Amino acid sequence: MAQNPPSAPVLFDRVLLKRRLDRARKLGPATFLLDRVAEDFADRLQAVTRNFADVADIWTPGGLLRGGMAERFRSVTRVDVASDSETLPLQPESLDLAISALALQFVNDLPGVLAQIRRALRPDGLLLAAMIGGDSLNELRQSFAAAEAECEGGVSPRVAPFADLRDVGSLLQRAGLALPVTDVDRIVVRYDSAFALMADLRRMGATNILLERRRAPTRRATMLRMAEVYAERFADRDGRIRATFDVIWLSGWAPHESQPKPLKPGSATASLEEAVRRGRKG
Secondary structure, three states: OOOOOOOOOOOEOHHHHHHHHHHHHHHOOOOHHHHHHHHHHHHHHHOOOOOOOEEEEEOOOOOOOOOOHHHHOOEEEEEOOOOOOOOOOOOOOOEEEEEEEOOHHHOOOHHHHHHHHHHHEEEEEEEEEEEEEOOOOHHHHHHHHHHHHHHHOOOOOOOOOOOOHHHHHHHHHHOOOEEEEEEEEEEEEEEOOHHHHHHHHHHHOOOOOEOOOOOOOOOHHHHHHHHHHHHHHHEOOOOOEEEEEEEEEEEEEOOOOOOOOOOOOOOOOOOHHHHHHHHHHO
16 A cells, blocks of 8 residues: 655744744845845856746745846746745746745755746756755854853754755755756855844844744843853954855756756766776876
């Protein structure tokens, strides 16, 4: 008897994510990361030598298409975070291009979402996205852990676990996307204090939405100690602290017969032994 595949673990409270994004808009969003990604996105798309008619922007806070970029496309569908559902309202083979920025790191079932995007792409359609990953906010994670262990005798989840580069590349292949490419843009931002960093995270809608987060307010003593640890471990000579953001870029294409394909085993015209012999002669 066939068994249903195991469901993805639920790490994030996406209803809370929607509230946090709404709060960020009211506070006045901090957009410096998104602005950098939008500029990089325009450059990367400019390097692609083909036209895209129908595009969907998936969950990007504030939207990714800036200035006159949207005029390049026939239609633009914007998918906003609306509830705890991760089902995308996209028809099969309805898109030439799917884009997303600084959103996929808060997805519970990333393989499932990538598979949905793959189904929504027409043959030779492109997914181009950027998400927070790698060692992002590792300084804040370490500082909170040290302060909680010292002041409260235990550690609670504070900073979300982030995917690394190899994981993301594997997920693109698993979703059925061809010619997958990933790379990392490391951005180090300096702040006067850990509290200034946390204020920016609130204005990004990027504060703690883990389901297993601690629900009681953090003690004042713990917060002050966290800021002290951060300054002790991650400050430059001028006293300003560093915060790391690793932006993972990912791209993949819906398969099409025109795309290059790997050689079949045994189809090479020269053997490895011949190549080695030539190398020795040279």
